[in-house]
Amino acid sequence: MARTLDNPLYYLANFERAMSWTGERYGDLLDERERAFLDCFNRLPPAARALLVRMVMRKGPLFRESKLAYDEIGDTRAAAAPLLAAGLVDERPALNLDQLFGLLVRSEIAQAFPGVDAALRKAEQLERLRPQWPQARCFDEWLPAARDRVYALRVGEVCDRLRLMFFGNLHQDWTEFVLADLGILRYEQVDISPASRGFGCREDIEVYLRLHACREQIEAGAIPADIPQQPLSNAWLEGRRQKLLFLAGQQQERAAEFAAARRIYAACRHEGARARHIRVLEKCGDHEQAHALAAAAWMQPENEAERQQLARMLPRLRRRVGLPPEAAPPAAAPEEFTLVLPRPVPFPGVELAARDHLWREDAPVHYVENTLINSLFGLLCWDAVFAAVPGAFFHPFHAAPADLHSADFLPRRAAAFDTCLSQLDSGAYRDTIRRRHREKSGLQSPFVYWEAIGDTLLEQALDCLPPEHLKLWFTRLLQDIRANRAGMPDLIRFDLRERRYEMIEVKGPGDRLQDNQLRWIAFCARHGMPVRVCHVRWLEQE
């Protein structure tokens, strides 16, 4: 209500923009239903189009006519008539009791079902009545006295498919348009060729939808039955299939269905699946197999994270199968110190307590966690991240290139990243970072945390962080963005006089270093970067 746009039918204009964008780019891939919908939609009168878009954007698919009241549309029944005639909306849908309860308020339920205890909660009333009212009826049959109507949107799935084609995903929705218009979400504008689109063939769209349905089943706690068993030719979708298998395996593990989990993990190449497979074998008591798989993995770990996990599991598994312990390589222990502090009230968190205690005028301390280094990387490499690589950007609302987490993200932009990172050799990086910080401020980015990086922090970081270290961090990040974008220490302390820095991971009572934090600390140790772990204990106060 606070913000206003000039056009009261802004949502209709946005939807029409999206439809024509999608129609232009997917002419060869649309199926009959989608084509029919677009044709039909374009022939509707404006009020009917607007009402349909309101329904598409709302929860649905069932709506009470009285709840579809819009000044800019006018009379709802008149606006709905063409939608009913075209079959886009059903005017007398059969409703089961659950659907009916979703549309009625308590007072209406009390009137319609006088026998049920009005003091019960709605869900309990539903439980009681459900056995007596198994059959579906139309709204006017349920409540003959009611003057209201119920409409059912019939084109929700078609619109979801068109939304998927437009965005290339299903987590973005049509509100992106208005949020961008209002400046609430701001996106980098990348040149998008008229041929750019998220999907290259019809089958990929169908596969995406199938995988998405499976994922929803998993999230609902169900056991997904129809995950595609064969590898997919599209690497992006194959990655999503693998992720799905991994989630299904975890689901089975949590349900203690170890045989099923074992079958799933055995066929799953997703990162981490092999380690889970070993754990499941161990939990089954199949120590020989667990050890064999772990030993084989140890010869060729898929990444550092798996190497860490294997290093913990292998000594135990060797013992289980009666092998002698192997000489363990000494784990490099990080430098540590302990603070004993009074526990502040109100309690701001252990990191802030430690920050405030360590802070000095000439050695300010910031609570940055992953935000600082990722942001500096995102600023220096802005042009490479948002380079108009074919297929990476295909609509105006990309926070990141579509292939950010694909294996060939870096190879496809090698020259651009070289150009960005080479500025760390010449000293030009400081001005580039400052300029991006100014020019791109507030734009969505997969790396830059605008709210965390103020001018003071930025200048201190540029003063005190040596470019050699920035280069090592950024290169490591580019090697594996998913794995290396997190795990950085809580605090950073800048020695303004000496132009030095130190990173400090804060650990409160009971907290321990996590795997990604250990990997980060080990990396820093290898390259002579200062990191310490600060253990905080609370001063007893009676």
Place this chain on the structure above:
DNA sequence: ACACCAGAGG
């Protein structure tokens, strides 16, 4: 009477 929250909105 009040707190909470899901949904709607720009």
Place this chain on the structure above:
DNA sequence: TTCACACGCTCCG
């Protein structure tokens, strides 16, 4: 649909 912490359990030296 992330990331980090809090916390409880088992096992083992």
Place this chain on the structure above:
DNA sequence: GAGCGTGTGTCTCCTCTGGTGTCC
């Protein structure tokens, strides 16, 4: 204390409102 698993809070724009239930 190490190793492991699970639960939780804070994020997803922010504000307003109608409806629910007495709390999560």
